[in-house]
Amino acid sequence: MEHAGELFASAGPTGRSLPAGSFTLLNPCQPSKIVALWNNFQALAAKLGKAAPAHPLFLLKPASCVIGPGEAIRRPRAYAGKIAFEGELGIVIGRKCKDVTVAEAADYIFGYTCVNDVTAAEVLNENPDFAQWCRSKGYDTFGCIGPAIATEFNWAAAKVSTRLDGVQRQSYPLADMIIPPDQLVSLISHDMTLLPGDVIAVGTSLGVGSMKDDSTVEVQIEGIGVLTNKLHGTAG
Amino acid sequence: MEHAGELFASAGPTGRSLPAGSFTLLNPCQPSKIVALWNNFQALAAKLGKAAPAHPLFLLKPASCVIGPGEAIRRPRAYAGKIAFEGELGIVIGRKCKDVTVAEAADYIFGYTCVNDVTAAEVLNENPDFAQWCRSKGYDTFGCIGPAIATEFNWAAAKVSTRLDGVQRQSYPLADMIIPPDQLVSLISHDMTLLPGDVIAVGTSLGVGSMKDDSTVEVQIEGIGVLTNKLHGTAG
Numbered sequence: 014m015e016h017a018g019e020l021f022a023s024a025g026p027t028g029r030s031l032p033a034g035s036f037t038l039l040n041p042c043q044p045s046k047i048v049a050l051w052n053n054f055q056a057l058a059a060k061l062g063k064a065a066p067a068h069p070l071f072l073l074k075p076a077s078c079v080i081g082p083g084e085a086i087r088r089p090r091a092y093a094g095k096i097a098f099e100g101e102l103g104i105v106i107g108r109k110c111k112d113v114t115v116a117e118a119a120d121y122i123f124g125y126t127c128v129n130d131v132t133a134a135e136v137l138n139e140n141p142d143f144a145q146w147c148r149s150k151g152y153d154t155f156g157c158i159g160p161a162i163a164t165e166f167n168w169a170a171a172k173v174s175t176r177l178d179g180v181q182r183q184s185y186p187l188a189d190m191i192i193p194p195d196q197l198v199s200l201i202s203h204d205m206t207l208l209p210g211d212v213i214a215v216g217t218s219l220g221v222g223s224m225k226d227d228s229t230v231e232v233q234i235e236g237i238g239v240l241t242n243k244l245h246g247t248a249g
Numbered sequence: 250m251e252h253a254g255e256l257f258a259s260a261g262p263t264g265r266s267l268p269a270g271s272f273t274l275l276n277p278c279q280p281s282k283i284v285a286l287w288n289n290f291q292a293l294a295a296k297l298g299k300a301a302p303a304h305p306l307f308l309l310k311p312a313s314c315v316i317g318p319g320e321a322i323r324r325p326r327a328y329a330g331k332i333a334f335e336g337e338l339g340i341v342i343g344r345k346c347k348d349v350t351v352a353e354a355a356d357y358i359f360g361y362t363c364v365n366d367v368t369a370a371e372v373l374n375e376n377p378d379f380a381q382w383c384r385s386k387g388y389d390t391f392g393c394i395g396p397a398i399a400t401e402f403n404w405a406a407a408k409v410s411t412r413l414d415g416v417q418r419q420s421y422p423l424a425d426m427i428i429p430p431d432q433l434v435s436l437i438s439h440d441m442t443l444l445p446g447d448v449i450a451v452g453t454s455l456g457v458g459s460m461k462d463d464s465t466v467e468v469q470i471e472g473i474g475v476l477t478n479k480l481h482g483t484a485g
Contacts, residue, residue, distance in 0.1 A: 064378070203325065
């Protein structure tokens with residue numbers, strides 16, 4: 014169903030339905046930033062031997078890295094190494110949000126989307142003195158979000174499935190999350206103002222791996238949809 | 250002299266001069282992101298015993314942290330620890346910039362500004378598994394820029410002076426920079442698209458320290474001006 018208006022303010026249905034194939038889906042919102050969590054699932058923390066964090070551990074992915082469903086992930090021109098996929102849940106902020114309590118947080122969550130948090134794996138630890146989180150995860154096209162924002166979504170009952178060229182590589186329950194969405198929004202809103210359209214990628218769990226050029230990755234969350242992106246080689 | 254129009258496209262003088270005291274300076278541009286360098290001055294690298302990096306090492310400070318000259322730095326509500334100042338040169342991008350060469354880089358630099366790269370020092374290493382660069386440097390009001398953008402500026406001949414409550418704490422030559430501006434812009438433009446108004450904070454050198462509540466920090470670069478900001482206690 015077609016809607017018109019401002020997504021986070023006054024959008025409403027136009028009454029018009031568009032036939033499948035007659036339109037192209039874009040990224041469902043334009044974040045000013047993606048706040049991307051590290052070490053936020055029990056199973057992965059246990060595998061890596063890391064303690065559960067008391068506060069969200071995050072890096073920032075810039076607005077310039079965002080693409081939508083069906084758009085190509087592009088290999089950076091100067092990088093020939095491994096490119097990793099990470100299927101994740103994304104929280105989409107609906108209202109300007111600063112210093113909110115856990116009880117208030119739900120009012121600031123517009124909905125949920127799928128995220129592929131793409132990473133140039135060999136850049137991350139290239140320098141022994143400084144882990145390059147923002148650089149390795151900030152390349153243009155490395156922030157895949159979509160295909161939709163589900164405004165009624167029970168995250169605690171859902172799981173994330175990630176397929177690489179049709180083969181399932183991740184399947185983990187969101188209930189295994191260490192710091193859940195309402196707490197994430199509250200805690201991160203004490204670190205920085207969150208704006209409408211901003212996305213919190215809640216972190217990934219077991220099964221991340223790397224994509225070859227021309228690989229297709231699908232991140233599926235029941236109740237949201239399937240986010241599909243293909244890795245293209247260097248644009249040249 | 251008053252100017253009108255789009256800063257990075259069609260601005261020109263109106264012919265009108267405004268008397269001092271009749272206007273308030275805002276941040277001179279609105280970055281979509283600040284790319285903030287770590288370990289980019291020889292003297293500080295030597296003191297810390299770190300090797301000079303081959304590629305810029307950076308974190309991202311979000312747009313939401315930016316303030317201008319005279320605006321208050323605000324202590325985060327949930328943080329009672331040390332807050333550090335870092336006087337730095339900022340490169341202001343003038344045109345959308347991706348995969349540019351070192352020779353092309355100058356065409357994409359609009360000018361230079363002063364930066365106070367404010368840091369919640371005790372947050373940075375609070376977690377032993379993950380250095381919290383984006384969090385400790387991303388709080389609202391922690392990205393001070395201004396007071397102006399100098400479009401004709403010879404960085405190699407200038408120095409950065411930082412005063413804490415009138416006492417000089419930093420005074421270092423920009424010629425000590427490890428990766429200079431044209432190389433920074435070229436290399437970082439291969440990591441992510443830079444947009445008009447984006448700021449690259451080129452890193453700091455010796456003499457950083459912490460501010461008490463109600464301390465005033467001035468970052469001065471001859472040829473640009475003096476950026477003054479005061480740390481206010483928690484807004485409550």
